[in-house]
Amino acid sequence: MSRARAPEPIAEEDALAPRRNPDLTGHEDAERLLLDAWNSGRLPHAWLIGGPPGIGKATLAFRFARFVLSQGHEPPDAGLFGAPPPPASLALSPDAPVFRRVASGGHADLLTVERQRDEKRDRLKRDIAVDDVRKIGPFLRKTAAEGGWRVAVIDGADRMNLSGLNAILKILEEPPPGALLLLVSDNPGGMLPTIRSRCRKLTLQPLPEETVLNLLSQHRPDLGGEDRAALARLAEGSIGRAIGLAEAGGLDLYRELIGLLGTLPRLDITAAHAFGDKLTRKQDDGLYETATDLLVWWLARFVRSLARGAWPAEVVAGEAALMTRLANARGLERWVEVWEKVQRHFARAESANLDRKQVVLNALATLEAAAT
Template identity: 40%
Template sequence: MSDDALPESDRIDGAPHPRETTRIFGQDAAQAGFLEAFNADRLHHGWLLTGPKGVGKATLAWKIAQFLLATPKDDGGGLFGDAPQITETLDIDPEHPVARRIQAGSEPGLFSVKRPYDEKTKKLKSQITVDEVRKLKNFFALSAADGGRRVVIVDSADEMNVSAANALLKLLEEPPADTTILLISHQPSRLLPTIRSRCRELRLSALNSDDMATALTQADVGTEQSAAMAELSAGSVGEAIRLSQSDGMRIYADIVNLFSELPQLNRPRALALADSVVGRGAEERYDLLLNLIDLFLIRIARTGATGQPPIVEAAPGETQLLVRLSPTPHKTRAWAEVAAEITSRSRHGKSVNLDPAALVLDTVWKIQQTAQG
């Protein structure tokens, strides 16, 4: 398999790679925060881009990298003590040589650290290994002669094993000259405190419905279900794309349909749902189904706690079902408790390789028991 055909851990199937995304939506505050530091000549060597998955952290990292590499180091000063020019945007002409090299994957001043492809298993490794971080030594040695800026993107820092994290920490403690390290993190609490303390944080938030719709159109996955998709993805473009590519909206509709008669349960439908996650190639559907069941339970509990169903109905008949299943505070607590229990049981079942169909059926029976009170 050629390098071009290898899967990339930092790309969502069916969507453009972050380096190919031309615009970022809903993250003006994060962009302004970086530009403020740049214009004030307080550019930190380490930046931690945090926030939920799929809200544009990787896109912003690549945008910052392109901006830095295309901007000369002495660009901020003027002749004879003139006031430095204020830069108001990270946008770079797509025809700029740096932009074209980044698109081609040939920019010598940029290095991306991510989970590697394992030739033995023919799969992506589950972690970023120390060998990937050690490759930076050659990168810094080869790029030193250029004399310009250098940028490293780590996507995601959460996926580093202990050895890789410690190796990166040494770089953050003694960073090479003119180097900016951009760490993408979905769960910064999982990182070493010493890594977090050596980075300046840029916090990205979930997108609102308008920004979501525009971003999905840019990713070429806009559908007539975009409002419902945005609702289930909680403002995450990446998650919305996964739902689109994995038939997630139909799976969620199947979940709502299965539980529509609770406390009665249609056993043939339950068995069919369990059978749908069995067999080779069903792993992604299995994970998605469990995640969507978790989300369904959260939406039941939230409806009871607030006294209001979600503004957007994510599947036909969902609103009526949520209101009926959680009519009292007592019932709301029961749903919240079972949601936490099922999430824990699902994680354990997956970790010990429990039969997927058995785990799904066990989850379904538990939900029925809760509905029966």
């Protein structure tokens, strides 16, 4: 997540893509840490940027990559008499040549590695190809084409297999001079300890709900205020998730799902079959993935809230009453088992390519059995 091509105008619909996004909101402390590391003259050669999906990790990585590529070979010597003041921001104008070359994938000193698209299934592949990872070492060892730094960004670093991780470890053990490696990961804890120990770690936190709401107002002004508020709550601090759900029709699916669960403890079988038909009418429209993700998310939210002894603010009306009814039917331990069982059920079904409608019906039946 390298595609070298001539610079092109930045399309408005691509403005939120991390390599093209000039803005980053809510991570000022992380930006300051990166800037201070640069200005110190002792920039670590590798950073592991972690945190939940969709909160701006890759946007920050490309923001820093653009900054470094625009600065020349060495960080400024802030202590040198007469030297220009050190940079005070990572921001680069979208009109700057470096920005536009990075945005178009045409900067000779930047290599981006990410999951590629499976053309047959029209979705991203599960893992980053090891051959793509192995390009990083030779790339970073080359002399910079523009006389500055060589930068590699691995977007989705936790998606590397063991061979890919070992290839990265070799780079970290003997980092080339003038090279910067930025690893972006939703799950840094799942990476090899030897990799984590050789990187400077930077963990980003979920965005405040109000920030997500403001960003939705900016990027999706077509949405009504009630829908924006519901999406901001569903997103749990992830603007990427909020926008993704908006584009996938996730809010309508969630409302339908809560309405269906609201018929528990006696599930409305007719409605359940209609819901399953809707999700599986087409294999490539993403409704099945969105709905199953929302069901697992809701169960996790319910379990966490039950453990705390307080219900969260409702995304849609009726959730609190539903949670109360289910909590009265079974205790925390049983609902934790249900949550874990449904997660495993969806994971096994996907790997075994089982009938998706039946998978959904079986998951709903598991909830019904626990609620009865």
